Amino acid sequence: MTPEHPPLLNLSGLRLAYANGTLALDGIDLTVKRGEFLSLLGPSGCGKSTVLRLIAGLLFPSDGRIDRAVSQDRGSIGFVFQEPTLMPWARIIDNVRLPLDLAGVPKAEATARVMMELEKVGLQDFSKSYPRELSGGMKMRASLARALVTRPSLLLLDEPFAALDEITRLKLNDELLSLWRQYGFTAIFVTHSVFESVYLSTRVAVMRPRPGRIVAELVVDLPQPRDLSTRTGPEYNAHCRTVSDLLHRAMGNAA
Amino acid sequence: MTRWGKWVLPPLVGLLMLLGWEWGVSAYQVPAFVLPPPSAVLVALWRDGPLLFSSAWLTITITLQAFLLAVVTGVGLALLFSQSRMAAAAFYPYAVILQVTPIVAIAPLVVIWVGYERVNLALLILAWIVAFFPILSNATLGLSAVDPNLRDLFRLYQANRWQVLWRLQLPSSLPYLLAGMKISGGLALIGSVVAEFVAGSGTASGLAWRIIESGNRLNMPRLFAALFLLSALGILIFALLSLVQKRLLGRWHESELGR
Numbered sequence: 053m054t055p056e057h058p059p060l061l062n063l064s065g066l067r068l069a070y071a072n073g074t075l076a077l078d079g080i081d082l083t084v085k086r087g088e089f090l091s092l093l094g095p096s097g098c099g100k101s102t103v104l105r106l107i108a109g110l111l112f113p114s115d116g117r118i119d120r121a122v123s124q125d126r127g128s129i130g131f132v133f134q135e136p137t138l139m140p141w142a143r144i145i146d147n148v149r150l151p152l153d154l155a156g157v158p159k160a161e162a163t164a165r166v167m168m169e170l171e172k173v174g175l176q177d178f179s180k181s182y183p184r185e186l187s188g189g190m191k192m193r194a195s196l197a198r199a200l201v202t203r204p205s206l207l208l209l210d211e212p213f214a215a216l217d218e219i220t221r222l223k224l225n226d227e228l229l230s231l232w233r234q235y236g237f238t239a240i241f242v243t244h245s246v247f248e249s250v251y252l253s254t255r256v257a258v259m260r261p262r263p264g265r266i267v268a269e270l271v272v273d274l275p276q277p278r279d280l281s282t283r284t285g286p287e288y289n290a291h292c293r294t295v296s297d298l299l300h301r302a303m304g305n306a307a
Numbered sequence: 308m309t310r311w312g313k314w315v316l317p318p319l320v321g322l323l324m325l326l327g328w329e330w331g332v333s334a335y336q337v338p339a340f341v342l343p344p345p346s347a348v349l350v351a352l353w354r355d356g357p358l359l360f361s362s363a364w365l366t367i368t369i370t371l372q373a374f375l376l377a378v379v380t381g382v383g384l385a386l387l388f389s390q391s392r393m394a395a396a397a398f399y400p401y402a403v404i405l406q407v408t409p410i411v412a413i414a415p416l417v418v419i420w421v422g423y424e425r426v427n428l429a430l431l432i433l434a435w436i437v438a439f440f441p442i443l444s445n446a447t448l449g450l451s452a453v454d455p456n457l458r459d460l461f462r463l464y465q466a467n468r469w470q471v472l473w474r475l476q477l478p479s480s481l482p483y484l485l486a487g488m489k490i491s492g493g494l495a496l497i498g499s500v501v502a503e504f505v506a507g508s509g510t511a512s513g514l515a516w517r518i519i520e521s522g523n524r525l526n527m528p529r530l531f532a533a534l535f536l537l538s539a540l541g542i543l544i545f546a547l548l549s550l551v552q553k554r555l556l557g558r559w560h561e562s563e564l565g566r
Contacts, residue, residue, distance in 0.1 A: 105459075108459075108463055109463070110459050110462060110463065126464050126465045127464060129463065131459075131460065131463050133456045133459075133460075135456060137454065137456040137457055137460060139457065139474075139475070139478065140559045140560070141478045141481070141559045141560075142478075150460075150464070150474070151464050153474075154461070154464045154465070154466045154470055154474075155464065182558050182559050183559075184559060
């Protein structure tokens with residue numbers, strides 16, 4: 053890493069202890085390069101969502117430091133939650149416009165940007181709908197559009213597709229990858245699916261629980277753009293096996 | 308159940324009951340001062356109309372004023388509580404004390420303090436005390452019942468306190484607030500009636516006083532007519548607030564999705 057291009061994100065020696073003394077995270081070291089698609093993979097309760105919240109600044113570490121080469125402007129970090137987390141009383145267009153509204157972007161300009169974003173995720177015909185009128189996958193698309201409407205340089209995704217059915221999940225995986233290629237944001241994606249992590253990522257970090265820590269990293273150098281043929285290729289399977297082994301070993305240590 | 312059943316069945320049951328009542332009273336020759344037939348109540352409603360409606364007007368005025376005052380003060384205090392934990396800790400117990408103390412027990416005191424010459428003000432205060440708490444407690448609950456992820460989202464985008472309040476907390480609290488208003492609307496009416504009973508002795512002349520007066524004179528048809536108007540008033544308040552609820556929550560809240 054040359055000095056002209058510092059990493060986008062550097063976590064060193066992160067520790068997080070709760071008030072009752074439980075150690076949630078211990079000794080997290082992680083460097084994230086610009087433009088990377090990094091997956092945090094681990095069993096539930098290993099603190100991967102906690103790492104994401106620390107990066108977003110929604111939580112503060114007990115010890116260690118986070119260096120962000122992300123601008124301090126609002127909306128330079130996008131966040132997609134496990135649930136769509138839309139405001140049920142607001143139409144889709146108003147939900148997606150929220151980050152712009154909060155930043156005081158003039159309404160006409162904001163609306164134009166929202167419509168563009170909705171088109172990207174295929175929801176242009178549903179801008180006037182309420183969240184409850186959409187399917188789970190569509191709600192997730194709206195959530196994705198909201199996170200991207202500010203054109204963040206860093207997108208954090210906390211198991212966003214975990215609650216969706218397999219078919220919808222695969223489709224949204226492809227759409228997410230396509231948005232990542234178009235926009236060039238850096239993505240950190242939390243998941244507990246080995247296959248999902250390998251398919252999406254350029255790098256996978258494996259975590260183990262109690263206390264949460266990163267135990268292994270693997271570069272996934274499958275060619276881009278990835279598609280159906282990626283999933284059936286031998287390299288993909290090899291990567292999945294490696295990651296699966298790493299995860300298995302991590303769990304074994306934890307037990 | 309079909310729409311038809313929902314709108315036709317209740318009035319049908321009511322009509323049958325009234326007919327049975329009318330028939331029973333004449334068949335068993337029940338004296339009118341014990342139970343007047345519905346027809347006599349209808350006649351009383353017509354004959355004593357001006358008197359009863361002016362009384363009803365007073366009751367309506369006090370009920371509405373108390374209700375609006377309860378909404379303003381209840382929501383205002385809930386907003387204060389939501390912004391300052393200290394204010395909540397300091398004042399909430401007193402709101403509870405106000406709520407748990409039976410209104411009948413404090414009514415004489417309030418009437419004396421305010422003075423018999425301003426008995427309508429005393430009625431207003433008493434009705435307000437009864438109507439106030441459901442609004443406060445529901446609005447307080449609603450303002451804190453925010454999806455934690457949405458709260459985090461607002462934090463991530465550095466929303467200020469007003470943006471959080473206006474765009475997140477208030478809309479989130481709306482279903483709770485409306486439920487509180489529905490309870491409180493009925494209570495405002497009950498409060499104004501109870502207050503009038505306690506204040507008594509002809510200083511106030513709302514529907515409750517008409518009931519006491521008619522009872523003393525064994526004028527049962529008029530008593531029933533006043534009672535009927537009170538119920539009608541209660542139903543009207545409930546219906547209006549249900550309409551508001553449907554209007555405001557209709558398209559997004561589970562309670563109004565009607566399945």
